[in-house]
Amino acid sequence: DKEIICKKTKNIFVQAIEREKDLYTCGIIIEAVQILFGKRWISSSAVENIELEKIEKARKAAVRFLNKY
Numbered sequence: 806d807k808e809i810i811c812k813k814t815k816n817i818f819v820q821a822i823e824r825e826k827d828l829y830t831c832g833i834i835i836e837a838v839q840i841l842f843g844k845r846w847i848s849s850s851a852v853e854n855i856e857l858e859k860i861e862k863a864r865k866a867a868v869r870f871l872n873k874y
Contacts, residue, residue, distance in 0.1 A: 807841070810841065811841060811842060811874070814841070815871045815874050816871075818834065818837075818838050818867075818871055819868055819871045819872060821834050822834055822835060822838070822864055822867055822868055822871075823864075823868060828855050828857060828860050829852065829855050831860060831864060832847060832851070832852030832855070832860050832863070833852060835847055835852075835860070835863050835864065835867050836849065836852060838867050838871070839867075842870070842871075842874070844867075844870060846862075846863035846866045846867055846870075847859055847860065847862075847863035851863075
């Protein structure tokens, strides 16, 4: 069940997003969270092009969302 997976993984996703140093990897993690939680913070092209500002903005938004979820 998607709801159970979301509840069990949200804290792990927060830790991974906050700690990841490689921007591309962080972007991929954020994309996975977007799919699982049905949200939209960053485009695939921004991740592929490693756009620093967009990835950092998405990182903050994703962490804020997951902490409130």
